Amino acid sequence: MNSTAPILELADGAEVVRRAWRDGLRPDPRISNVEWAEKHRILPGKTAAEGGPFRVSRTPYVREIMEKLNPDDPTHEVWLIAGGQVGKTTIAENWIGRLMDTAGGPCLAVRPTLDSAAGWNRQRIQPMIESTPTLLEKVAVARSRDGGNTLLFKDFVGGYLRMIGANSASGLKSSSEKNVYLDELDEMPPDIGGQGPAIDLARVRTRTFKQTYKIFGTSTPTIRGASPIETVFLETNQKYFHVPCPRCGELQVIRWENIRWDQGDPSSVHLVCVTCEEQIAEHRKTWMLDHGDWIATAEAKRPLVEGYHLSGLYSPIGWYSWKDAVEDHLDAKRKGRETRKTWVNTVLAETFEEGGDGADSELLIRRTEKYPAEVPAKCLVLTAGVDVHKDRFELEVVGYGIGEESWGIDYRVIQCNPLEIEAWQALDDVLLMQKYRHEHGDLMPISAACVDSGYSTQQVYAYTARRAARNIFAIKGMAGSGHPIVEAGKQRKTGRNAETAKLFTLGVDAIKGLIYSRLRLLEEGPGYCHFPQSDAYGVEYFQMLCAEKRLPRYSKGRLTYEWRVVRPGGRNESLDARVYSYAALQLLNPVWSALRKRRREIQEQLAAAKDDQVERPPKKPRRERLAARENFVNKYRKGRR
Numbered sequence: 001m002n003s004t005a006p007i008l009e010l011a012d013g014a015e016v017v018r019r020a021w022r023d024g025l026r027p028d029p030r031i032s033n034v035e036w037a038e039k040h041r042i043l044p045g046k047t048a049a050e051g052g053p054f055r056v057s058r059t060p061y062v063r064e065i066m067e068k069l070n071p072d073d074p075t076h077e078v079w080l081i082a083g084g085q086v087g088k089t090t091i092a093e094n095w096i097g098r099l100m101d102t103a104g105g106p107c108l109a110v111r112p113t114l115d116s117a118a119g120w121n122r123q124r125i126q127p128m129i130e131s132t133p134t135l136l137e138k139v140a141v142a143r144s145r146d147g148g149n150t151l152l153f154k155d156f157v158g159g160y161l162r163m164i165g166a167n168s169a170s171g172l173k174s175s176s177e178k179n180v181y182l183d184e185l186d187e188m189p190p191d192i193g194g195q196g197p198a199i200d201l202a203r204v205r206t207r208t209f210k211q212t213y214k215i216f217g218t219s220t221p222t223i224r225g226a227s228p229i230e231t232v233f234l235e236t237n238q239k240y241f242h243v244p245c246p247r248c249g250e251l252q253v254i255r256w257e258n259i260r261w262d263q264g265d266p267s268s269v270h271l272v273c274v275t276c277e278e279q280i281a282e283h284r285k286t287w288m289l290d291h292g293d294w295i296a297t298a299e300a301k302r303p304l305v306e307g308y309h310l311s312g313l314y315s316p317i318g319w320y321s322w323k324d325a326v327e328d329h330l331d332a333k334r335k336g337r338e339t340r341k342t343w344v345n346t347v348l349a350e351t352f353e354e355g356g357d358g359a360d361s362e363l364l365i366r367r368t369e370k371y372p373a374e375v376p377a378k379c380l381v382l383t384a385g386v387d388v389h390k391d392r393f394e395l396e397v398v399g400y401g402i403g404e405e406s407w408g409i410d411y412r413v414i415q416c417n418p419l420e421i422e423a424w425q426a427l428d429d430v431l432l433m434q435k436y437r438h439e440h441g442d443l444m445p446i447s448a449a450c451v452d453s454g455y456s457t458q459q460v461y462a463y464t465a466r467r468a469a470r471n472i473f474a475i476k477g478m479a480g481s482g483h484p485i486v487e488a489g490k491q492r493k494t495g496r497n498a499e500t501a502k503l504f505t506l507g508v509d510a511i512k513g514l515i516y517s518r519l520r521l522l523e524e525g526p527g528y529c530h531f532p533q534s535d536a537y538g539v540e541y542f543q544m545l546c547a548e549k550r551l552p553r554y555s556k557g558r559l560t561y562e563w564r565v566v567r568p569g570g571r572n573e574s575l576d577a578r579v580y581s582y583a584a585l586q587l588l589n590p591v592w593s594a595l596r597k598r599r600r601e602i603q604e605q606l607a608a609a610k611d612d613q614v615e616r617p618p619k620k621p622r623r624e625r626l627a628a629r630e631n632f633v634n635k636y637r638k639g640r641r
Contacts, residue, residue, distance in 0.1 A: 033066040037094040044127040059087045060289045061241045069095045077305040080218040081229045083312030083349035085320035088218050103158020105178035112187035114165030176208040185219035185228045224351035226552045236307025237296035243288035250275040254313045266326040282322045311349040336517035358549040359519035361542040368533045373439040380595040384449035385580025387573050396577040403526025411536040418456035424463050440603045448588040450475045450580040465501035474503045483507030486586050511579045547572035
């Protein structure tokens with residue numbers, strides 16, 4: 001080619017400048033968060049309930065929430081208290097994706113911990129960027145020497161996304177943010193670095209953008225009165241998604257109390273209309289959601305703030321069904337307080353009333369029953385718990401059957417001085433000598449007992465050391481969470497005689513939680529607690545049994561829970577005795593199938609003896625009979641055959 005030939009196609013520099021200038025003056029296209037998501041979002045199958053293009057028609061209730069996050073909407077704060085499987089995380093992803101695509105300015109995402117923030121980026125944000133072509137053009141490419149795209153920072157045209165953990169106070173300092181996302185507020189520390197809660201710090205960080213800032217906060221709720229998302233929600237207009245009845249058209253909230261099913265058949269679940277009592281099958285939910293609407297139920301205490309409540313009962317068809325909710329509800333009832341709390345929080349999106357961890361003494365009194373014998377037929381083993389005081393022993397004998405269904409058998413107070421030998425002889429008369437008539441006709445001994453060592457410690461050690469073979473254990477209660485029901489025993493000396501006793505430490509909080517959850521059961525079966533109609537089980541007994549509640553408190557800036565006596569007078573002896581009796585059962589650790597088989601054999605033998613008119617063979621010597629009776633349960637303990 002001739003190097004002197006004229007170059008015919010040169011760029012017009014002036015035109016390039018004019019075009020760039022015109023493009024800079026042209027405003028960004030007006031596109032809402034919903035329109036952007038439906039145009040660009042492809043939900044990854046790995047992380048979303050359903051992969052593929054985002055369609056707001058799948059979850060119609062998210063439309064208004066996403067619209068309130070539009071830059072041209074005057075709302076500054078949007079708070080969502082939500083259950084699982086309703087798409088709350090997708091709302092935040094769509095909002096952040098749209099901000100990245102349209103020069104949304106500085107953005108901050110706060111998760112409970114730094115690790116969870118990094119995990120959120122790996123599992124949600126980075127997959128969203130990689131599956132959205134328009135974001136690949138705007139977000140900096142990850143390079144080893146470039147900090148524009150890292151695990152916790154994304155640089156994009158017109159702004160950035162910074163991801164931090166609420167456990168690091170430095171992340172919320174010295175920065176101005178236009179958009180803040182707070183995810184899982186209830187898992188964040190109540191006081192971050194001594195500067196206050198995450199909500200207040202987020203508001204401080206957005207002051208520079210006074211007219212245009214946005215805060216979006218979401219969380220599954222936790223404990224009533226100590227839930228940050230509940231606190232901030234109650235300051236809003238408190239919107240609930242109302243859906244129409246297919247029959248009468250009445251708008252209503254889908255509430256758990258209106259969900260019904262036939263006993264034993266969760267597949268029969270349906271919603272009962274609050275007006276016409278129509279039984280609405282779940283397949284009508286799609287139509288109901290399409291025609292639903294958000295309705296405010298309160299007047300907001302702060303301007304330009306919106307609050308939304310959304311339970312898992314709104315989850316669309318194919319995600320989390322009403323049948324799933326019923327099955328999980330029944331499972332939570334069986335497993336006790338902690339599982340029930342999780343169900344209330346994650347399915348109903350409601351706070352859990354910790355005060356409900358106690359029990360109603362009046363209800364328990366009303367449901368006492370007349371036993372056919374001292375020990376009912378289904379009871380397989382007896383244990384006892386002894387609460388030691390300076391002037392008395394208070395003890396309860398409790399019977400247990402399959403599934404740890406229990407029967408109160410005997411409650412008594414032994415007036416004595418534990419420092420005197422006569423006191424322990426009186427205790428022997430109950431724990432070693434007392435027998436209770438079973439419904440089948442035989443006499444049942446106490447197979448194991450726990451004696452509290454908090455008072456008269458050396459006397460308790462000496463007493464239990466000499467009776468270890470009879471399964472009488474020294475115990476010490478340990479309050480606080482994280483302790484197992486029974487810890488491995490430790491050797492303790494008994495003083496001058498140098499006898500060795502084994503001391504077992506009990507996680508009394510765990511046992512109390514279990515007992516109270518069982519006291520609230522209404523259906524007989526595994527875990528249910530029976531009580532006899534007798535003078536021993538009177539008003540005083542039940543008031544002591546229900547004397548405590550598990551209440552929240554703050555310790556060194558962190559929320560903790562503790563069992564506290566709320567009954568006037570502070571007496572809770574029958575609760576302690578019941579705790580120790582249950583611990584004795586755990587230490588005994590019986591093989592239930594073997595005990596049930598043995599009980600059938602006893603029943604058959606007694607029935608045959610009653611019908612048999614022939615002369616019976618002579619009895620064995622009394623000592624042999626007592627030895628056989630005392631060692632019977634030991635024979636059927638786990639690990640001892």
